[in-house]
Amino acid sequence: MTAPGTAAADDVHVVLVHGAGGSPSTWSSVAPLLRDRGFAVTLADNAMTSLRDDEASVRALVDDIDGPVLLVGHSYGGAVITNAGTHERVVGLVYVAAFAPDEGESVTGIVSAREPALVSQYSDRGPDGEWITRDDDEARRALAWDVPEDVVLASRGEEHRPTADAAFQQPTGEPAWRTRPSWYLLATRDAHLLPEIQRDFVARTGAAVDEVDTSHAVAHAAPERVVAVIERAAAALR
Numbered sequence: 199m200t201a202p203g204t205a206a207a208d209d210v211h212v213v214l215v216h217g218a219g220g221s222p223s224t225w226s227s228v229a230p231l232l233r234d235r236g237f238a239v240t241l242a243d244n245a246m247t248s249l250r251d252d253e254a255s256v257r258a259l260v261d262d263i264d265g266p267v268l269l270v271g272h273s274y275g276g277a278v279i280t281n282a283g284t285h286e287r288v289v290g291l292v293y294v295a296a297f298a299p300d301e302g303e304s305v306t307g308i309v310s311a312r313e314p315a316l317v318s319q320y321s322d323r324g325p326d327g328e329w330i331t332r333d334d335d336e337a338r339r340a341l342a343w344d345v346p347e348d349v350v351l352a353s354r355g356e357e358h359r360p361t362a363d364a365a366f367q368q369p370t371g372e373p374a375w376r377t378r379p380s381w382y383l384l385a386t387r388d389a390h391l392l393p394e395i396q397r398d399f400v401a402r403t404g405a406a407v408d409e410v411d412t413s414h415a416v417a418h419a420a421p422e423r424v425v426a427v428i429e430r431a432a433a434a435l436r
Contacts, residue, residue: 210268210289210432213259215242215282217273217296218305218361219331224272227349227421232428242275248364249277249304256282263287268431269374270424271296272417273391274365276399277305283374290431291378291405294424295385295416298399299370306366308395316389317341317414328360341389344412344419380405381431383416383424390414406430 212232216224222241232239240259244252256278260267266289271279276296283291297305309315320337322330331337338350382405384396391414400407408427412419 210266210435211238211240211263212268212270212428212432213240213242213256213263215256215269215271215275215278216244217271217275218246218329218365219358220272220275221359223352225417226352228417228424231421231425235425235429237428237432242278244275244278246274246359246361246365248362249281249366249368249370250364252278252365253281257285260285260287266435268292268428268435270294270428273297273414274305274361277370280373280375281371283378284372288374288378289435291375291380292428292431293380293382293399293403293405294427295383295388295391295396295414296399297391298373298375298380298382298403298405300373300402301371302369304367304369307369309391312392312395315392324360327363329363329366330360331358333358342413342415342418345415346418349418375403375405379431379434381427382407383427384409385412385414385416387411388414406434 214225222243229239242256244255267287268290269279269283270292272294276293276298279291320332380403382400386393386409410420410423417424
């Protein structure tokens with residue numbers, strides 16, 4: 199796979215895309231480290247009303263950036279960057295314990311083909327069919343036990359926003375990983391997105407893979423590892 203363009207590492211603008219239920223606070227441990235290393239960083243704040251809406255939102259961010267863009271997606275954010283990453287300014291993709299669907303696939307279709315992940319026991323439906331992951335001590339101990347307590351307190355209420363079912367049901371279009379180089383940080387103790395599914399994504403995309411022994415909350419549990427993958431991707435895009 200080759201990107202449509204190349205760029206010097208210090209010229210790449212990093213766009214961080216959160217997952218379902220998340221917010222820009224997903225990256226509160228990562229973004230400062232990237233900026234300290236000289237990266238220009240933009241945080242997506244998707245409404246999670248549908249995959250198409252979130253794709254359009256990220257494309258609009260890329261439109262406003264002058265120069266090459268490296269898209270980084272966590273969880274459902276991987277589906278978003280897979281779709282938005284066909285934008286002509288996007289030169290690479292980084293998946294952080296994230297979905298990398300193929301054309302025609304949906305998030306729901308991917309997860310329903312396997313046994314339910316533990317997160318299903320802590321997820322509820324809202325009055326309009328939206329999905330909400332519980333934000334209580336029991337859920338955090340089961341799903342994000344390795345997130346520092348100060349981070350938990352700082353992000354309370356920001357990481358459990360409702361996500362419309364359309365975000366999970368809408369199919370992917372042409373996947374950007376077919377034409378852009380990709381990197382993947384695989385969480386081996388993930389209770390949201392099964393590690394075996396993540397391995398399938400690595401195999402299909404041909405992504406350069408690194409593994410980290412964390413929960414799904416990789417960006418909080420191991421921010422330096424996320425930054426290291428982004429730095430390698432940016433260097434490879436010279």
